[in-house]
Structure formats: C-alpha cells, structure tokens
Amino acid sequence: MPKLKLGPLIDEKPVKITVELPASLHRDLVAYGDAMGREHGQGAIEPYKLVVPMLERFIATDRGFTKLRRSQTAG
Template sequence: MTKLKLGRLSDDKPVKLTVELPADLHRSLVDYGRLLADPGAPPVDPVRLIVPMLERFIATDRGFAKARRSGPATKVSV
C-alpha cells in the first residue's frame, strides 16, 4: 500500500462547500482518493479530502504556527 500523508478519514457529518478548483488539482484529488481507498472499495470522494488536507497543511506549517503564537500583528513572508 502507498504511504500517504493522510490517514483514514473520520466519518464526520459532511459540510457543504462551494469552491472552484483547477482541473489539474481536481484530477490529483481524484487520484489521491483512489489511492487512499481500501483495496476493492470505491474511491474516496475528492470533496472529503479537502478539509483533512487543509488541516494537515495548517498543522504542519511552522511559519503559520510561529506567527500565530506571536499574535495577530505578525506577518509571515511567503
């Protein structure tokens, strides 16, 4: 099985979200959902991947965490 950054998704009640994605990003989410699914199971819906991916991104962004600890006046350079 492929080692992915996201683990199993919790079975939380879904939240509706309206967002436009570039076609390449959508194809990547579809592929990710296919790889994340258990063998023989249907692929994970790309919409269900967005929140855990954003949560993981925020949780592992050291610059964001540092700025957040410093207070709202601190700006982070990109």
C-alpha cells in the same frame, strides 16, 4: 506503495462552501482518493472528502503559521 500523508477520514458534520478547482487538481484529488481507498482497504474516496483533511494537514505542518499563532496568543 508509499504511505500517504492522510490517515483514515473522520466523518464530521460539514459546513458547506463552494470552491472552484482547476481540472488538473480535481484529477489529482480523484487519483489520491483512489490510492487512499486502496491503502485503507476501502472503495475510492470522493475528492470533496479529501479537501478538509488536506487543508488541516497543511495548516498543522506549516511552521510559519504555527509561530504566528503562538505569537498572537502569547501577546
């Protein structure tokens, strides 16, 4: 089984927002949560718990965004 990009989830106090997802993306999140639970020896992870770490990972690995942030804080 390939290693997933996300590691174990940290349980933090959330800020509530409402987001509508396409059904296909929800199905993918459910499948990802199942795979992640198996990889880390847990039960299936609920899709809503995956959204924040996925967005954090996306932002952290976006080189264009990192450059933009650096230029804004340097100037």
